Amino acid sequence: MQVKRIYNFNPGPAVLPESVLQEIQSEFMSFKGTGMSITEISHRSKAFEDVLNDAIVRIKRLLKLDDRFHVLFLQGGASLQFSMIPMNLLADGQTADYINTGTWATKAIKEAKILGKKVHVAASSEDRNFAYIPKQFQFSQDAAYVHITSNNTIKGTQWSSFPNTGNIPMISDMSSDIMSRPFNASSFGCIYAGAQKNMGPAGVCIVILREDMLKRVPTNLPSMLKYTTHTENNSLYNTPPCFSIYTVYLVMKWLEETIGGLEKMEELNQKKAGLLYDFMEKGDFYRSTADKDSRSLMNVTFRLPNEELEKKFVAEAKKNDLDGLKGHRSVGGCRASIYNAMPLAGVETLVSFMESFQKQNR
Numbered sequence: 494m495q496v497k498r499i500y501n502f503n504p505g506p507a508v509l510p511e512s513v514l515q516e517i518q519s520e521f522m523s524f525k526g527t528g529m530s531i532t533e534i535s536h537r538s539k540a541f542e543d544v545l546n547d548a549i550v551r552i553k554r555l556l557k558l559d560d561r562f563h564v565l566f567l568q569g570g571a572s573l574q575f576s577m578i579p580m581n582l583l584a585d586g587q588t589a590d591y592i593n594t595g596t597w598a599t600k601a602i603k604e605a606k607i608l609g610k611k612v613h614v615a616a617s618s619e620d621r622n623f624a625y626i627p628k629q630f631q632f633s634q635d636a637a638y639v640h641i642t643s644n645n646t647i648k649g650t651q652w653s654s655f656p657n658t659g660n661i662p663m664i665s666d667m668s669s670d671i672m673s674r675p676f677n678a679s680s681f682g683c684i685y686a687g688a689q690k691n692m693g694p695a696g697v698c699i700v701i702l703r704e705d706m707l708k709r710v711p712t713n714l715p716s717m718l719k720y721t722t723h724t725e726n727n728s729l730y731n732t733p734p735c736f737s738i739y740t741v742y743l744v745m746k747w748l749e750e751t752i753g754g755l756e757k758m759e760e761l762n763q764k765k766a767g768l769l770y771d772f773m774e775k776g777d778f779y780r781s782t783a784d785k786d787s788r789s790l791m792n793v794t795f796r797l798p799n800e801e802l803e804k805k806f807v808a809e810a811k812k813n814d815l816d817g818l819k820g821h822r823s824v825g826g827c828r829a830s831i832y833n834a835m836p837l838a839g840v841e842t843l844v845s846f847m848e849s850f851q852k853q854n855r
């Protein structure tokens with residue numbers, strides 16, 4: 494049966510590769526000949542452990558990570574990492590540097606402070622409503638780490654290159670752009686990402702930790718909140734979100750085998766974002782909200798001449814099978830989230846819709 498699919502520009506949960514959805518469907522009733530669904534089998538079965546381990550191998554291969562790195566699948570989303578990072582990696586009395594580039598960075602800072610930790614904001618773009626990525630930083634002398642948010646899902650900005658922090662380990666929330674481009678992942682002490690933007694469904698957060706960071710983990714933390722509990726048990730200390738991990742595995746397989754790796758992925762992502770930004774620049778009807786040198790390849794945020802037209806734009810787009818274009822409730826406007834799995838044809842369709850909407854509403 495032919496199922497009707499539309500173009501999904503939602504920020505997260507977000508579009509997944511159609512071939513992955515088909516693969517899930519085809520083996521959903523009986524996973525690898527077990528006669529049981531992936532949602533029914535034991536997380537301690539060989540069939541599931543193979544999935545988990547293959548997902549780890551693929552993530553490490555895609556990011557060129559060596560043996561020093563652990564890949565964990567945790568629950569509680571990226572939001573729990575805002576607390577787990579300072580709990581595990583920032584000793585009382587030590588200072589951590591945070592760069593504040595928007596809503597999620599602000600939340601990460603807030604959680605560290607709730608724990609009574611010392612936080613130094615080394616740079617912020619709050620003065621212009623987070624429309625840019627700062628270029629000047631004031632790092633503390635002995636910072637335990639520098640925390641950044643590589644892509645600001647809500648504000649539509651993205652780091653094009655990462656700051657040099659010398660010996661201070663860098664930690665990044667990469668929820669909305671992990672696997673969208675090659676980068677030097679080995680230079681990070683910790684990378685984390687909620688899966689539901691660029692890696693799979695909601696319910697699992699990928700945490701990548703460099704071995705040396707584990708020395709910092711204090712003994713007096715609850716087991717579930719301790720990174721070492723999860724590294725020592727290969728993310729199987731308790732029942733993990735099996736279905737989410739399985740889907741992440743399939744998406745990683747798609748990235749490697751269908752797309753051909755992160756270089757290819759980046760080429761395609763640049764092409765997609767370029768189509769949108771170039772089109773908007775040609776006129777003055779649509780206005781990109783982020784500074785040109787800070788624009789995101791993943792979340793394209795823009796305004797129309799007034800709020801009335803923005804509402805109409807989102808509603809008419811939806812009628813034309815282009816869903817999820819409303820900006821985040823905290824900033825308004827419009828946003829097209831064009832993650833890895835958004836096909837080029839989706840962006841081309843959006844641009845031609847924008848063109849005709851503009852003609853009819855000038």
Ligand SMILES: *Cc1c(COP(=O)(O)O)cnc(C)c1O
Binds near residue numbers: 569572597642645687
């Ligand atoms: C969506 C998002 C989060 C929150 O993720 P949850 O998995 O819902 O906790 C954090 N950081 C960034 C950059 C995000 O895009």
